[in-house]
Amino acid sequence: MSEPAVILVRPQMGENIGAAARAMLNFGLTRMRVVAPRDGWPNPKAVAMASGASRVLDAAGRFDTLPEALRDCHYVFATTARGRELTKPVMTPERAMEHARALAAEGKQVGILFGPERTGLENDDVARADAIVTVPVNPDFPSLNLAQCVLLVAYEWRRQAAELPPEAMALAGTDFATGIEVEKLGDHVEDVMARAGFFFPEAKAPSMKVNLRNMWGRLPLTRADVQTLHGMLRQIVRWRDGGPT
Amino acid sequence: MSEPAVILVRPQMGENIGAAARAMLNFGLTRMRVVAPRDGWPNPKAVAMASGASRVLDAAGRFDTLPEALRDCHYVFATTARGRELTKPVMTPERAMEHARALAAEGKQVGILFGPERTGLENDDVARADAIVTVPVNPDFPSLNLAQCVLLVAYEWRRQAAELPPEAMALAGTDFATGIEVEKLGDHVEDVMARAGFFFPEAKAPSMKVNLRNMWGRLPLTRADVQTLHGMLRQIVRWRDGGPT
Numbered sequence: 001m002s003e004p005a006v007i008l009v010r011p012q013m014g015e016n017i018g019a020a021a022r023a024m025l026n027f028g029l030t031r032m033r034v035v036a037p038r039d040g041w042p043n044p045k046a047v048a049m050a051s052g053a054s055r056v057l058d059a060a061g062r063f064d065t066l067p068e069a070l071r072d073c074h075y076v077f078a079t080t081a082r083g084r085e086l087t088k089p090v091m092t093p094e095r096a097m098e099h100a101r102a103l104a105a106e107g108k109q110v111g112i113l114f115g116p117e118r119t120g121l122e123n124d125d126v127a128r129a130d131a132i133v134t135v136p137v138n139p140d141f142p143s144l145n146l147a148q149c150v151l152l153v154a155y156e157w158r159r160q161a162a163e164l165p166p167e168a169m170a171l172a173g174t175d176f177a178t179g180i181e182v183e184k185l186g187d188h189v190e191d192v193m194a195r196a197g198f199f200f201p202e203a204k205a206p207s208m209k210v211n212l213r214n215m216w217g218r219l220p221l222t223r224a225d226v227q228t229l230h231g232m233l234r235q236i237v238r239w240r241d242g243g244p245t
Numbered sequence: 246m247s248e249p250a251v252i253l254v255r256p257q258m259g260e261n262i263g264a265a266a267r268a269m270l271n272f273g274l275t276r277m278r279v280v281a282p283r284d285g286w287p288n289p290k291a292v293a294m295a296s297g298a299s300r301v302l303d304a305a306g307r308f309d310t311l312p313e314a315l316r317d318c319h320y321v322f323a324t325t326a327r328g329r330e331l332t333k334p335v336m337t338p339e340r341a342m343e344h345a346r347a348l349a350a351e352g353k354q355v356g357i358l359f360g361p362e363r364t365g366l367e368n369d370d371v372a373r374a375d376a377i378v379t380v381p382v383n384p385d386f387p388s389l390n391l392a393q394c395v396l397l398v399a400y401e402w403r404r405q406a407a408e409l410p411p412e413a414m415a416l417a418g419t420d421f422a423t424g425i426e427v428e429k430l431g432d433h434v435e436d437v438m439a440r441a442g443f444f445f446p447e448a449k450a451p452s453m454k455v456n457l458r459n460m461w462g463r464l465p466l467t468r469a470d471v472q473t474l475h476g477m478l479r480q481i482v483r484w485r486d487g488g489p490t
Contacts (some may be wrong), residue, residue, distance in 0.1 A: 022386075022388070023393075025383060025385075025386040026382050026383055026386055026387070026388065026389060026393075027382065027383055028383040052386060052388065053386060092404070094404060135400075136403060136404065136406075137271050137272065137403075138270060138271055138272060138273040138403075140270075141267075141270040141271055141297060141298060142271070143267070143271065143297065144271060148268075148271075148393070148396055151393055151396065151397070152396070152397070152400055155380075155397055155400075158381060158382075158383070159337070159339060159381065175332075193477060193480065193481075195484070196480050196481055196483075196484035197480060197483070197484060198476070198477060198480040211469075211473065212473065215470050215473065219464045219465070219466070219470075220463075220464065220465070221464070222332050224332060224456075225332075225460050225464075228456065228457065228460065231443070232438060232443060235438070235441050235442065235443040236438075236441055236481055236485075238441075238442075239440070239441035239442060239485055240481075240484055240485050
C-alpha cells in the first residue's frame with residue numbers, strides 16, 4: 001500500500017510547515033513535498049516546530065513548481081474550502097480518503113494539495129487536481145489553519161486503516177463476571193439485606209428481591225466489581241457485629 | 246438533539262482554551278465548561294486566541310470541581326491516551342460520537358472531558374466517566390495538543406451529523422441517572438463504608454475510593470437503581486444502630 005504524499009503549495013510560515021509535519025506523523029503519514037516555500041528550504045523554524053517529527057521534514061522533497069511535485073502522482077486531491085467555478089468532484093475527507101485507500105491498494109500514488117496559509121490554493125493549482133476535498137466545517141465559523149486541515153485529512157486516512165471494528169476495541173480486556181458469579185453475589189446481597197430487615201413489608205419482599213436480581217443481572221459487572229461488592233458486604237456484617245463506628 | 250458539553254479540566258494556558266473554543270465552533274459545538282482553570286476566569290489570553298469564537302468562552306460555565314461540572318450529565322467520556330488500570334470501555338472518537346449522538350437524540354446530556362495540557366486527566370477524573378475515548382494516533386508519535394484533540398472529537402460529532410445509529414432505538418425509554426445523582430450515590434457509599442471501616446489499610450484507602458467511584462461511574466445505573474442503593478445503605482445503617490438481626 002503506497003502512502004499518499006502531503007503536498008504543501010507555497011507555504012509561508014515555517015512554524016506551520018513544522019506543525020503540518022507533526023500532524024502527518026500523528027497519523028502515520030511521512031511523505032511531505034514542499035512547493036516553492038516562501039522562506040526557502042530547509043527552514044529552521046519548521047524544524048524547531050516539528051520537533052520529534054523533523055524526520056518528516058528531512059525526507060521532504062522540495063519542488064519549484066506544482067507540476068514537478070505531481071510528476072509521479074496518479075490521483076491528486078486539492079483541499080479547499082471555497083466553492084470553485086471549476087467542474088470537479090467535491091468530496092468530504094472521509095470519502096476522499098476512502099478513495100485514496102482504494103487507489104493506494106492498487107499501488108497508485110496519491111497526492112493531497114494544501115494551499116498557502118492566507119489565500120489557499122489558486123484556481124491554477126486546483127485545476128491540476130482530480131478532485132476537491134472540503135472539510136464539512138460550520139459555515140458560520142469555517143476557519144481551519146493549515147496544520148488542522150492536514151491533521152483532519154491524516155486522521156481520516158488512519159481511521160479507515162483500522163482493521164479492528166471499533167466495537168471490538170470497546171471492551172477489550174474487560175474481565176466480566178460470569179453468570180454464576182453474579183448469581184452468588186445476588187445471594188450474598190439478599191442474605192445480608194434480609195438480615196438487615198431491608199425486605200419490608202413482607203408482601204413486597206418478593207418483588208424487591210426480583211428487582212435487585214434484575215439490577216445485578218443487567219449491570220455489566222466485572223469480576224473485580226463482584227469481589228469489591230462481596231468485600232463491602234462482609235465488612236458491613238463485621239461492622240454490625242461490633243466493629244468500629 | 247442536545248449538544249455535548251466540552252469540559253476542560255484544569256486547563257493551563259489561556260491560548261489553549263481559546264484554541265479549543267475555535268476548534269469546537271469549527272464543527273458547530275458551543276457548550277464549553279471549564280473546571281478550575283489555572284489562570285482564573287475569564288482569561289484574556291483565551292479571549293484573544295479565540296477571536297471569532299469568543300462567544301463560546303462568553304457562554305462557558307466555570308466550575309470549581311469536576312463533579313459540579315457533571316451535575317446534569319447522563320453520560321461522560323474521558324479523552325485520554327494512556328492505558329488505565331480502571332475498568333472502562335475504551336472507544337475511538339468515531340464510536341464515541343456515534344454513541345453520543347444516540348444519547349443526545351434522546352435528550353440526554355453528554356459531557357466530554359479533556360485534561361490539563363501537560364499531564365492529562367488523573368485517575369480520579371477518569372473514574373467519573375462512563376467511557377474512555379482514545380484517538381488512534383501513531384504509537385511512535387502520539388503527541389496531540391489539547392485543541393487538536395478537541396478538534397478531532399468535534400469533527401467526528403459533525404461528520405456523523407447525517408446519520409442516526411440504530412442504538413438510538415435500543416436506549417429508548419431508559420431513565421438513566423445524571424452525574425449529580427451518581428456522585429451523591431458515590432458519596433453515600435463512601436460515607437457508610439468509611440464508617441464501617443472498609444477503607445483499610447489507610448494507605449490503600451485513596452485507590453479503593455477511586456476504584457469504587459470508577460465502578461459507579463462506569464455502570465449504566467438508572468434512577469431506580471440509584472434509589473434502591475440509597476435505600477439499602479440507609480437500611481444498613483439502621484440495622485447497625487440496633488434494628489433486627
